[in-house]
Amino acid sequence: MRGKRSGRSQGRRCGHRRRGGESHYFPQGCEGQGGSRGRHADGPDGRGGEYSGSRWFRRVMKVTQLVTKSLRDDPPEAETASHRLMLRAGLIYQVAAGIYASLPLAYKSLRKIENIIREEMDRAGGQELLMPALQPLELWEQTGRGAAFGDNLFSLEDRRGRPMVLAPTHEEVVTGIVKANVQSYRDLPVILYQIQTKFRDEPRPRAGLVRVREFAMKDAYSFNADEESLDDSYQAMAQAYKNIYRRCGLPVLMAEADSGAIGGKDSHEFILATPTGEDTVITCPACGYTANAEKASGVYHELPAEDEESLEAVSTPGVKTIDGLAQYLNISDEKTFKAVFYMADGEVVFVTIRGDLEVNDIKLKNALRASDLRLADDQEVAKAGLVAGSASAIGIHDIKRVGDLSITRGNNFVVGGNKPDTHLRGANYPRDFQVDILTDIALARPGQGCPNCGQPLEAVRGVEVGHIFKLGTFFSEALGANYLDREGQHQPIIMGCYGIGVGRLLAAAIEQNHDDKGIMFPAPIAPYQVHLVGLNLADEQVTEEAERLYQELKDQGIEVLYDDRTDQTAGVKLNDVDLLGLPVRLVVSPRNVKAGVVEFKQRLDETSSLVPAGEVVATLQAMPEIT
């Protein structure tokens, strides 16, 4: 450790040098960080100061030493921004579909993200552990999840022919660990977490690191004796997640989510908004209500009550759609019922919903408790004796019927006549027909009212960068993970699980933070904080000054990537700087050296400024976000 840095560095790290109340990144003290910065242990190559002490990261790098190179052209296979930019900037290397190597620059970012996650998990009471990726299939059969994952499970055999899997997640193993180590309510609660590689044989990997088949993931698992305790753990994790995203410089939406086939009551997704995202959340700008598209509910137009009219057939030649029907009869589509046919686990299901609404497949699947749900095809519809385009629940008895709550709101609807070119007016539920299940299965849409405050809802696309679940007792019951309560009774442990895809988070961060020139890294997850560029390094004075500045930054513990290439023109170098998108660019050039200044520019800013060479370090150290 050589001296002058360490003291002030630690103070800085703890936030003491923040100014003006700005506190974007390190708002909560500095547990778990003590002394890891500003220490200059000699690295394995003996070059002092290039490695951080306890983390053993290389803190500085010369471009001429970097293995990877940027690409001049956009890779044609990459359409989404993060994928394109990560390939171009030399962050990732594709090995196969959905399988990537993280090259040194990306790996630095990933390690930073991991460390932020690690610190927040530890702060929330988590204990880190490592579990095997390779597991016997038998374990997955005990919970039925071998079948549930199906082809998404990477499977193989060991040399004795024993079926094995590459784990897509670790609930089974972690539950076994807890079962072996927890007997009493006194041992609970427990939160364990892991950051490691997981495998899912995704049917369609896409968008670079957004959806891959092998990926680094943080999963945490909570084990609690009762619901209240589970709630505490869940809230602690939710808060930890918020801290993580804030510290990464990423604004995320926390959305109510469907808890899935296994899940218990609560589930939330964390969504980073970007137009190329795979998921849609419905959100209320007025009150903050946010839910994913599968879960969200919206308030739709209420129809005034009317006296029930009698049922009457109308001829509707050629009319097969709701739009066509509304137009033909000159009525609003709100005054019609649509019929939709599904196949749920091989059984035809008849679904009725108001004509202006759409069926939410996930809600329907949950209502039916079906494991496989899809739209019925024409043959299946015909075989069930249903008339597509003119169907209604009236007179249907031998098929399972599901009605959306919207069919109870209003009177005198136009419905199918169950024979071609015929509809019925004056249809009223439940006078004219019944359903087997009546519940909310409507898809929420932007423009509908917020269920909390009634203001119009909006739809936002984004990438899911975290998901937390209350699991309940599914795994503990299947695997016999019980504890003894105060009365000496065996009880299944109540579980929760909490995941963040590390690589996906990086990809989503880039997806959200880039321009047409390249990446714009949020400082906390940037591979280096400063991109030092020497222009015209054939000039000895320039080289001397650039090297001096590099050394000074290195000595001050500032992470710097130094473009020391002598064989590239200014254009190439400056474009590479914009492409990689580190927070700060410093340019040393003949004219700057003559003037005794260094050009200073932030990636987020349009303009640069000239800083006296002697004040560069002080300028950087005055920036709260630069580490």
Next chain:
RNA sequence: CGGGGCGUGGCCCAGCGGCAGGGCGCCUGGUUUGGGACCAGGAGGUCGGCAGUUCGAAUCUGCCCGCCCCGACCA
């Protein structure tokens, strides 16, 4: 799994029955140096694989493999 697109030096692409090409990059020498330089010389490819058609196949046909996009799927 359905639909579409694409596989040609390290990268981006042209060629589509008759000698395998261009740009970038790379190597050597020289000139250049603030937004993807210039000159001269040079290295580098079983044209994704297999089979077939043909005097002759990168080019036509069939099968297969791989990659990308849309959809399905995504506790």
